[in-house]
Amino acid sequence: MARIEKVKLPDIGEGIAEGEIVRWLVKKGDRVKQFQPLVEVLTDKANVEIPSPVSGRVVRFLASEGERVSVGSPIVEIELEGEAVEPEERAGSAEEVREGVSPELGEKVEVKKEERRVVVRAPPSVRKLARDLGIDLAKVKGTGPGGVITRDDVLRYAQAQQGAQAQATARAAEAEKIQVEAVEKPKAQTVKVEAAEQAVERIPLRGIRKIMAERMALAKSRIPHAYIVEEVDVTDLLSLRDHLAKYAEGKGIRLTILPFIVKAVVKALKEYPLLNSSLDEDRNEIVVKKYYNIGIAVDTEMGLVVPNIKNADRKGLFEIARDISMLASKARSGKLDLSDVRDGTFTITNIGSIGTVMGMPVINPPEVAILGVHRVVDKPVYIDGELKPRKVVNLSLSFDHRVIEGAYAARFLNLVKRYLEDPILLVVSDNELKV
Amino acid sequence: MNLISQALAKDLNLDKALGIFRVLDDQGVPDESLEPKLSKDFLLKIYEYMVRTRILDEWLLKLQRMGKVAIHAPNKGQEATMIGAALALREQDWMFPSYRELGALLVRGMSEEEIIDRAMANADDPLKGSDFAIYGSRDKKIVPAPVPVGNQIPHAVGFALAAKIMGDNIVVLTFFGDGATSRGDFHFGLNFAGLFKPPVVFVIQNNQWAISLPVRKQTAAPTLAVKGVAYGVPSIRVDGNDVLAVYSIAKEAVDKASSGEGPTLIESLTYRLGPHTTADDPRRYRSDEEVKRYEAKDPIPRFRRYLMYRGVLNEDLDREIWGRWRDYIETVVRRCLSKPELPEEVIFEDVYSEMPWNLREQLEEFRESLRVMKSLGLRVE
Numbered sequence: 001m002a003r004i005e006k007v008k009l010p011d012i013g014e015g016i017a018e019g020e021i022v023r024w025l026v027k028k029g030d031r032v033k034q035f036q037p038l039v040e041v042l043t044d045k046a047n048v049e050i051p052s053p054v055s056g057r058v059v060r061f062l063a064s065e066g067e068r069v070s071v072g073s074p075i076v077e078i079e080l081e082g083e084a085v086e087p088e089e090r091a092g093s094a095e096e097v098r099e100g101v102s103p104e105l106g107e108k109v110e111v112k113k114e115e116r117r118v119v120v121r122a123p124p125s126v127r128k129l130a131r132d133l134g135i136d137l138a139k140v141k142g143t144g145p146g147g148v149i150t151r152d153d154v155l156r157y158a159q160a161q162q163g164a165q166a167q168a169t170a171r172a173a174e175a176e177k178i179q180v181e182a183v184e185k186p187k188a189q190t191v192k193v194e195a196a197e198q199a200v201e202r203i204p205l206r207g208i209r210k211i212m213a214e215r216m217a218l219a220k221s222r223i224p225h226a227y228i229v230e231e232v233d234v235t236d237l238l239s240l241r242d243h244l245a246k247y248a249e250g251k252g253i254r255l256t257i258l259p260f261i262v263k264a265v266v267k268a269l270k271e272y273p274l275l276n277s278s279l280d281e282d283r284n285e286i287v288v289k290k291y292y293n294i295g296i297a298v299d300t301e302m303g304l305v306v307p308n309i310k311n312a313d314r315k316g317l318f319e320i321a322r323d324i325s326m327l328a329s330k331a332r333s334g335k336l337d338l339s340d341v342r343d344g345t346f347t348i349t350n351i352g353s354i355g356t357v358m359g360m361p362v363i364n365p366p367e368v369a370i371l372g373v374h375r376v377v378d379k380p381v382y383i384d385g386e387l388k389p390r391k392v393v394n395l396s397l398s399f400d401h402r403v404i405e406g407a408y409a410a411r412f413l414n415l416v417k418r419y420l421e422d423p424i425l426l427v428v429s430d431n432e433l434k435v
Numbered sequence: 436m437n438l439i440s441q442a443l444a445k446d447l448n449l450d451k452a453l454g455i456f457r458v459l460d461d462q463g464v465p466d467e468s469l470e471p472k473l474s475k476d477f478l479l480k481i482y483e484y485m486v487r488t489r490i491l492d493e494w495l496l497k498l499q500r501m502g503k504v505a506i507h508a509p510n511k512g513q514e515a516t517m518i519g520a521a522l523a524l525r526e527q528d529w530m531f532p533s534y535r536e537l538g539a540l541l542v543r544g545m546s547e548e549e550i551i552d553r554a555m556a557n558a559d560d561p562l563k564g565s566d567f568a569i570y571g572s573r574d575k576k577i578v579p580a581p582v583p584v585g586n587q588i589p590h591a592v593g594f595a596l597a598a599k600i601m602g603d604n605i606v607v608l609t610f611f612g613d614g615a616t617s618r619g620d621f622h623f624g625l626n627f628a629g630l631f632k633p634p635v636v637f638v639i640q641n642n643q644w645a646i647s648l649p650v651r652k653q654t655a656a657p658t659l660a661v662k663g664v665a666y667g668v669p670s671i672r673v674d675g676n677d678v679l680a681v682y683s684i685a686k687e688a689v690d691k692a693s694s695g696e697g698p699t700l701i702e703s704l705t706y707r708l709g710p711h712t713t714a715d716d717p718r719r720y721r722s723d724e725e726v727k728r729y730e731a732k733d734p735i736p737r738f739r740r741y742l743m744y745r746g747v748l749n750e751d752l753d754r755e756i757w758g759r760w761r762d763y764i765e766t767v768v769r770r771c772l773s774k775p776e777l778p779e780e781v782i783f784e785d786v787y788s789e790m791p792w793n794l795r796e797q798l799e800e801f802r803e804s805l806r807v808m809k810s811l812g813l814r815v816e
């Protein structure tokens with residue numbers, strides 16, 4: 001019987017999860033002996049030669065040079081010594097070839113030799129630095145031993161880039177100035193430019209502001225955001241709010257529509273749990289949370305903070321209202337505890353309280369979605385063929401497209417809309433509306 | 436051997452700690468006034484230990500790259516020191532090695548097969564996978580090396596002191612790296628040794644690197660041997676790639692210790708030609724030229740040239756020796772590869788003489804999750 005051994009990337013120790021195929025040391029069709037060097041692999045720790053675990057003939061490469069493969073995944077097929085391949089079996093294994101890998105890779109490697117991708121040699125800390133600075137290491141020349149790219153190489157490259165950019169900006173500004181000078185009186189213009197330069201204030205990025213900056217940069221650079229918007233008629237909700245407000249007042253609670261939105265969102269999350277999750281990138285797993293800590297974005301003088309209402313699914317309307325005003329005042333007086341801002345699962349930002357009609361909020365990592373609530377406006381709406389004055393609010397949902405598809409998000413937002421347009425449904429138990 | 440005795444006299448001799456003692460020059464030509472008188476068989480035995488160590492070391496590296504061994508600390512280039520020093524020990528003596536002394540393990544009588552079984556943690560591993568490339572054996576009087584660098588130094592001193600108090604005729608020899616001399620344990624150990632004069636021999640494998648840190652960035656002392664002088668321990672620096680120099684000095688030190696004359700520190704100047712461990716890439720911190728320079732000082736060709744110079748070895752015999760050990764060790768490797776793996780459950784064993792209920796419960800859960808993982812075709816790590 002013919003037997004083909006799929007050689008896997010071995011576990012090469014000390015927490016190595018993957019490696020990059022640097023160079024195949026054998027060609028398709030080659031006979032290899034057991035323990036003969038097969039391939040050069042670059043891991044986080046070292047450049048290593050992997051010996052062949054078997055003797056036989058190289059049938060097909062399953063990973064190409066430059067490709068990153070994880071430990072345990074097949075990289076090459078070797079037909080075991082003295083065992084010819086039968087056609088059917090060949091066809092069978094061909095189907096298993098991973099997407100994007102050409103079955104003729106063996107030949108291609110030959111052709112490609114000339115234009116082979118530069119193999120970047122750099123320690124992990126330098127790779128991270130380059131990633132943080134948005135620098136492609138393939139463009140950086142390494143001056144370390146064996147061409148390894150050092151920290152200094154990256155910094156030098158970054159500075160050179162910055163210099164080039166600054167020069168370009170300076171040239172552009174120069175050109176503009178010349179144009180302006182051509183039209184206006186030269187002297188006055190020069191003075192103006194100087195004055196403008198002096199009229200800046202430098203605000204140090206510290207504390208909450210710095211955290212905000214870092215988290216937002218992370219969110220926007222890491223998470224592929226997608227957005228949807230829904231228009232919600234909240235006329236009935238507002239009269240319900242007015243009705244309940246009397247009771248709330250007696251308890252010293254100011255009732256807005258936000259607690260209703262929290263309730264509607266939690267109910268909808270129970271039906272669409274992926275929106276109440278986070279993505280564990282290290283393990284490639286979606287972590288769906290069975291608790292509902294709803295973050296409320298609060299604008300403070302020190303910057304944006306997002307404390308969350310713990311276990312919002314187990315709280316009544318008034319309790320949620322009280323939590324919101326308590327968290328907001330704690331936030332504004334800088335008295336939030338770490339526990340107030342930790343472990344959020346979904347965020348609502350009520351930007352409408354300031355007065356926008358539309359906007360796309362940025363996701364609050366590690367969450368996967370955020371709901372923007374905008375200003376309630378008076379609008380004419382056709383109801384049963386008749387134009388009626390109605391109170392309408394836009395809800396915008398930003399979501400992590402790695403975890404959630406558009407249709408899923410749209411169904412979720414429709415359900416939120418349904419609860420808000422027909423708020424009596426909020427008394428119906430979770431999932432009872434599900435068909 | 437006047438020079439050697441002088442070096443190891445009870446009086447401290449700073450010159451010996453600052454100089455370098457060697458018998459063979461780089462070409463393997465001996466200084467006849469220092470050349471030890473050793474039998475032809477013994478000389479060949481030394482050579483075979485060096486050959487075996489080199490081949491075994493290459494195999495362990497290869498097996499690690501195949502995912503069969505978790506980690507290995509390559510020995511290449513340091514064979515003369517470990518073998519020369521270990522050969523100086525008598526059967527009743529004890530050894531406290533570091534993790535880079537394969538040759539010394541062979542000298543003490545450990546077999547290639549046992550070393551590979553342990554490295555692979557297969558079903559024949561006597562410690563069932565709980566040793567980390569670090570081998571101990573009560574039989575062979577080898578104490579397993581601790582993972583924290585240099586911890587074996589005070590252990591060795593204490594052991595030797597105990598032997599002295601008990602009146603046992605035992606010498607203790609401990610190996611450690613240059614890096615270990617930058618740690619407190621070295622200083623505690625040396626201070627005690629200088630004071631109480633136990634029968635201990637310290638061998639510094641100065642391979643010039645502690646992972647990526649060169650010796651010149653570890654200490655301002657001119658040599659590592661002078662540190663011993665400061666503690667009142669007679670200390671000498673030897674050419675660690677000259678197996679005859681290492682053997683001669685270590686032998687004197689062992690003899691001296693066994694006759695009640697106390698400790699000796701030997702700084703053995705060598706070079707690690709390979710990576711620190713299989714998880715290290717030395718090209719990130721040292722130049723290829725430096726390695727090339729030391730490859731030319733490889734202790735094995737150097738000793739081979741000496742043996743040929745003395746007519747103990749010829750090309751044919753050399754080829755026979757390498758061929759015989761290559762074949763033998765490859766057979767051993769194949770045998771070790773064909774042995775069954777350790778069952779995963781062994782991680783629960785040997786903690787308590789009788790497994791307590793909580794471990795039994797965990798074991799059951801573990802078995803269940805293994806079963807599930809295997810049924811899903813998942814890799815069990």
Ligand SMILES: Cc1ncc(C[n+]2csc(CCOP(=O)(O)OP(=O)(O)O)c2C)c(N)n1
Pocket residue numbers: 535582583584611612613614615616640642644645646707711
């Ligand atoms: C106390 C301690 N610190 C750090 C380490 C990590 N470590 C392992 S080996 C090593 C280098 C030791 O160098 P050296 O003593 O010269 O021995 P060599 O590896 O060169 O044989 C280090 C820093 C350790 N094992 N223990």
Ligand SMILES: [Mg+2]
Pocket residue numbers: 612613614640641642643644645646
């Ligand atoms: Mg060292």
